[in-house]
Amino acid sequence: MAQTRGVECYKIGPGFVSRCFPRGFEHDTWSRLDFDSTQWASRAWTFQEATLSTLMILFAQSGRYFSCGAGLVWEYGGVLEEPLNSSVHGIVQDTSAADMYRNWNLKIATQFLGRQATYLADSLLALSGTAQIFATALDDEYVAGLWKGDLLAGLFWKMKDSLRSYFAELLQSLDDPWIRPSWSWVGRPAGRSAVGKVRGFGPGRCNLYPARSSAVLRMQYDTLKAQTVPSGMTSMIRVYPLALGWYHLPDDDDDCDGKRLSDTGNSYLEQPGDNKVAFSYHLDFFPNPDVNDPHQSWKQDLTLVLLGSINYESSESEDDLGETPCGLIIHQAKRNSCEYCRVGTFGPSTSEASSGTVFDLDMDFCYNWESRSPKVI
Structure with a gap:
């Protein structure tokens, strides 16, 4: 100039x-x-x-x-x-609440994350002005990157890359008071100075925003309370401890013996009569092989938390594709603690049943789970 x-x-x-x-x-x-x-x-x-x-x-x-x-x-x-970043004024103008929630997840969260911050604690502040405009348009309460009016969908974020190489490192990072709450994508770093990058939303291996169908989520809890001060999310919900054993469900081209889990895939619970109940999962870390723990014993300390059910309505078919449970995978924040951290999500299985003994996880099975009120920090 x-x-x-x-x-x-x-x-x-x-x-x-x-x-x-x-x-x-x-x-x-x-x-x-x-x-x-x-x-x-x-x-x-x-x-x-x-x-x-x-x-x-x-x-x-x-x-x-x-x-x-x-x-x-x-x-x-x-x-x-395409614009480098979506203008928040255009996103909220003459738009329904459902579309605004969707745009927040697809156009705000996915574009913000992955950026560098000198102090990771500044991540929430660097997003606060954008969130304030959404809060006014939605008349909703903003909670650490999520919205109370769309809390169920917002909890099913998944990162582009594995956040930590080892399970123990993920738990250790969550002890940092600035990396909280564990149920929010804002508090998940990618390295020392970068905010973790969201690649999509959906339970397990499934997506909430597929191109040719719409996902309908239904709550499977009476109330779900989320607050940032003090950090925590509580509800009376159904849980299933995985101490009874769960196994990887190999795909047709998978050489895995079924005992070792990856960061994402299909898995199953063993039931009486040699029956297997299948579901998909997505972990917030990559479970690298450990010579000191070849059987991945940590997986028995995880718990499935039923939050909702998902049903896909395809635009190419009028058939009901079925209602399937979905929720979070949690682990105790510390030994002998009543507080838990989110370490993944689970949802519908994406693998074709290979035999008559493999069945998809259904709501009737989940209704028999134990009722608890865990605090996810």
Whole structure:
């Protein structure tokens, strides 16, 4: 930019392309190649500069860009691209509450996470301005990245990468007072200074927002209380301790013997009569092989917590695809403690039954589970 003499204003001079960028994939655009690796697009505190602004002029090495709620326009090509970040004003305007909750999960959470923060404790503050606009539009209470009016769906976040290599390291990290609550994606770091990156929402291996069908969630509890001060989530809910044993359900191309769990997959509970009750799971860590614990004994200390049921209504078929239980996987925060941490989720099985002895987990089976009131911190 060049400053005009004698006048307190600035004029934008002619732009130029300083270097060329190879376009390796169809989804690559000039703006993505220019901005994705910049500090402005990777810092937590700059996120709200994009989401709270209705109009922006962005300067990059490949030229200048004009950004608004409709998209991003490059000064040379004039081709409309997807905006770098969704404008919160466009998301909440003339939109139903259900769509706003969905947009928060898909367009706010997934774009914010993965950003760098000098202090991870600042993560909530760096999102507070965006959350305030949503709170006004929704008339709802915001709780550490989630919404009380959409708490069931919000609890089923899943990270893009395994958060910790070992189960013990995950539990140790959750002792940090700043990495709380464990049921919120905001408190899960990816390294020392980066916020963990959400890749989607859904229990176990299932997705809440599939392209060709809609997921209907139903609560399976009377009340679910969530608060951040003091941190905790409590409810009288049904639980199933996994101390009785659960096993990996190998896929057709899986060489696993069925005894070792991965970070995501299908599993089953053994029942009398050699019957197997199958469900899918997604863990918040990657259970690397441990020579000191080859049988992964920690898995017997986990507990399934029934929170809801999920039913997919396909747009290609009028058939009812069935109602299947879903919920959290928790573990004691400390030995001899009545407090628990979220370490994963479970949901419908995504594996075809290979024999008559394998059945999908159903609601009738869950209604026989023990009722408890655990506090998930």
